[in-house]
Amino acid sequence: MDDVVAAIADRLVALLRGADDRRPSVCELAGPSTIEAAFAAAGAPLELDPGAPALGDAALLAAVDRVIEHSVRTLHPRFFNQNFAGADPIAIVGDWLGAALNTTMATYEAAPVFTLLERALLDRLAALAGLRTHEGILVPGGSYANLHALHLARVRVDPECLDRGAAGGPRLRAFVSAHAHYSFAKSAALLGLGRRALTTIPCDERGRIRIDHLDAAIAASRDAGERPFFVGATAGSTVLGAFDPIDALAECCAREGLWLHVDGTFGASALLSPRQRGRLRGVERADSLAWNLHKMIGVTQQCAALLVQGTGLMRQTFSTRAEYLFQPDKPHADLDTGDATFQCARRVDALKAWLTWKARGEAYLAARVDHAVALAEGCAARIAGDPRFALAAPPSWVNVCFWWLPPELRPLDRGAPGAVARLHALAPAIKARMLADGGAMIGYQPIDGGPNAFRLLFINPAVDEGDVDAALELVDRLGTAAIVDGL
Amino acid sequence: MDDVVAAIADRLVALLRGADDRRPSVCELAGPSTIEAAFAAAGAPLELDPGAPALGDAALLAAVDRVIEHSVRTLHPRFFNQNFAGADPIAIVGDWLGAALNTTMATYEAAPVFTLLERALLDRLAALAGLRTHEGILVPGGSYANLHALHLARVRVDPECLDRGAAGGPRLRAFVSAHAHYSFAKSAALLGLGRRALTTIPCDERGRIRIDHLDAAIAASRDAGERPFFVGATAGSTVLGAFDPIDALAECCAREGLWLHVDGTFGASALLSPRQRGRLRGVERADSLAWNLHKMIGVTQQCAALLVQGTGLMRQTFSTRAEYLFQPDKPHADLDTGDATFQCARRVDALKAWLTWKARGEAYLAARVDHAVALAEGCAARIAGDPRFALAAPPSWVNVCFWWLPPELRPLDRGAPGAVARLHALAPAIKARMLADGGAMIGYQPIDGGPNAFRLLFINPAVDEGDVDAALELVDRLGTAAIVDGL
DSSP states (O other): OHHHHHHHHHHHHHHHHTTTOSSSOSOOOOOHHHHHHHHHHTTOOSSOOTTOOOOOHHHHHHHHHHHHHHSOOTTSTTBOSSSOOSOOHHHHHHHHHHHHHOOOSSOTTTOHHHHHHHHHHHHHHHHHHTOSSEEEEEESSHHHHHHHHHHHHHHHHOTTHHHHOSTTSOOEEEEEETTSOTHHHHHHHHTTSOGGGEEEEOBOTTSOBOHHHHHHHHHHHHHTTOEEEEEEEEBSOTTTOOBOOHHHHHHHHHHHTOEEEEEOTTTGGGGGOTTTGGGGTTGGGOSEEEEETTSTTOOOSOOEEEEEESSSHHHHHHOOOOTTTOOTTSTTGGGOOGGGSSOSSOOOHHHHHHHHHHHHOHHHHHHHHHHHHHHHHHHHHHHHTOTTEEESSOOBTTEEEEEEOOGGGOSOOTTSTTHHHHHHHHHHHHHHHHHHHOSOBOEEEESTTSOEEEEEEOOOTTOOHHHHHHHHHHHHHHHHHHHHTTO | OHHHHHHHHHHHHHHHHTTTOSSSOSOOOOOHHHHHHHHHHTTOOSSOOTTOOOOOHHHHHHHHHHHHHHSOOTTSTTEESSSOOSOOHHHHHHHHHHHHHOOOSSOTTTOHHHHHHHHHHHHHHHHHHTOSSEEEEEESSHHHHHHHHHHHHHHHHOTTHHHHOSTTSOOEEEEEETTSOTHHHHHHHHTTSOGGGEEEEOBOTTSOBOHHHHHHHHHHHHHTTOEEEEEEEEBSOTTTOOBOOHHHHHHHHHHHTOEEEEEOTTTGGGGGOTTTGGGGTTGGGOSEEEEETTSTTOOOSOOEEEEEESSSHHHHHHOOOOTTTOOTTSTTGGGOOGGGSSOSSOOOHHHHHHHHHHHHOHHHHHHHHHHHHHHHHHHHHHHHTOTTEEESSOOBTTEEEEEEOOGGGOSOOTTSTTHHHHHHHHHHHHHHHHHHHOSOEEEEEESTTSOEEEEEEOOOTTOOHHHHHHHHHHHHHHHHHHHHTTO
16 A cells, blocks of 8 residues: 555645645536546445445545545635635644544643643643633634533533533523624533523624623623623634624623633634734633634644633543543653543644644744735725625625625615615525636625625635635626526 | 655655554653653754744754654554554545645535545445434544434433523433443533433443343432433443443333434444444444444544434534525535534544545455454463463453463462552553553553553554564563562
């Protein structure tokens, strides 16, 4: 197998060398039957047939080529679809190094280097956030980070719940904004708090939580005999890129005795940039912070940090002292991290982030963030000045939400009869054409119950103003084509 | 950065080529200060200093070399420490491919190929288990698979808990064996069931759940007004490799109306081998099955499948229909998997498993399992015939638990004064020497409250009888040295 491994590695290195090439399509999305046929033609049908012999090297390479050919090029400068993009080649090769060494983070003896790299990484993140003392860990994604935080908050206010369960404890209530990530609702359900124990607070027109509404909701909860315990602030909301006012939330939480969690999975990377870090003013007062390095700064999926202010609660909450793994009489057992999180085996996610940090230097990471924000601001200005488009929300962070306007809706009057329904139908029609065209990839969604709007996300450092123009012109061309087609 | 990426890739390919070389040590475990000094000397201190410039290529390569040098060689044929080992180079390069394409499994549009590969993989796993209809998903590890299963079982018996929370619902009780993985206790705490809602049932001398005790515990729970709802069977327990009698548990669960989950994270790979699959007789009647492909069959961390019999419950349980991600008016939206699990972004873990299956053929995977079982059985027989050692439990699966006996305890009489304390102290002393020596890596733990015993785990297909001998002779040599040192 050695030669085919080397051949595949060569292909991957070539793939990274060509990552910024704008000539290939981002993805020409094929349906299942097309992809099935392509793999079958390559001698590697998708189905796992128990009687099928081992593939020869040629068929294996052909299968790898089909995988590459039919996958989305998230490294491509015209991939705007997700809040990750343009992974750093150093992070990618760091991921490869971790896979080649294939171990688990659970114990120091199985991961001596990675345990220390994780600590160094978390120490730097905590310093950037201004946390005094901290414990922390990398978890497999932002949803799990938010889940951990909500659970830790519950344990602080009701430690007995670990043994007794949620029933019989205080009637708890948590608060997030209406623009918070859906993982809070999932977490409330999973934790046995129940989705009804989560209040979503209205936002202002920029998607920021309304403190007055939060204060009223907390008071109402107390009046109802509940125990408010948790506020989840959002730093960089998924759709609008909104930053809740953390300072004001910290005041509120201090006054009311609530846990303040900051979901900075998307936006905490602003802390890297002296010009952007003010967006998280007050984060040093948070009880916990989620920060995904696989979003803004181009570490590969997944690299999600959870930081908790103070020490001891994570271990108190998660420890089971499994004797087969965490032998206290083993060298360096005090450095074992696995007993302070939910997971048992963990990938060595810290490695790729640490390597990227070292290879690039922190100033580069800050510049990456600044570049993305500048592109978004330029794009928003460009849209505001172009009669073919309209901003769907004031711009914030690296998100630009907009509508393409069919000629009869220029300039946009949302109150015009049928305008909303027309906009709502156009985005999916344009997106379907874009997926077939492959010239760019841009997501869309309704905003606050309004019509579907496109959302450009600026993350990849290779993106320039020419890419912004190309993306907008593509939307215009496909929108026009949709109308010609009778939509 | 392209050249240094290529240089690192070359190092990794060379690392895989040399994986079966027995000359390097498995790991000479260094403490934090030694590792810190090594990285500092290479020009890449562990600490992330905000003012540090970007590393040059030479220092970056030196850092990568230090990572490799001080990490545990889990590919080494003398690594017996964990229930994973000897990752398949095809799986490793499949992991690299996934990292290079860096996308998320949440939606078909972001992961068209990987969505189909995951389905093909899960279909094959479900067929091997004999499940009729199924839904399933890959999750980041066995603990999360068990967590999902426990939650799904709760939702089936108490669907309203998703909104209402655990309080106000039936008083639920779950059952696992005393040898079940600690993730069940962690899950009970996290889910708000509470650890007291989990009853651990005594096992027989081979670590298998005692059905008579389970029946009695279920009856007692009903008598106490509770609602028993879940039995977690273990197929391949962590320490002894025990397989609970799934057929009998399925009878019990059918009679009592309980959810039967099979934690086959370690042992479900027995289903690949016609000679081993009888260990899971009855698994086709399970409601859910956890199966880690990153353990027995050498896929890299992590590749953990959760299979659920029937269709609909996973989506009912986890769906939030987040509008920014799961637009129903998008092409192929019916293939989106992300709304049927807890996670949002997911790595493309199916790819590496699918590629391994294709490259090797299923017969090879079966042979890998058979080889491991045969080695374990041979090792157990070897230990039984050697007066320097004693088996700590009857052998099962690929686990061999044993003591090294100091001369005065041969043959072993556990009732002899001080014998237990002596054995208990010897394993950590030998292990500490082994970590410094690097000739092999073997775990230890107490078993059923008895003294610390070593646990050899046979997983890597490169291991042969010479490695077994070498491991045992190493233990003997280090045990003798410990005694010479006055232990």
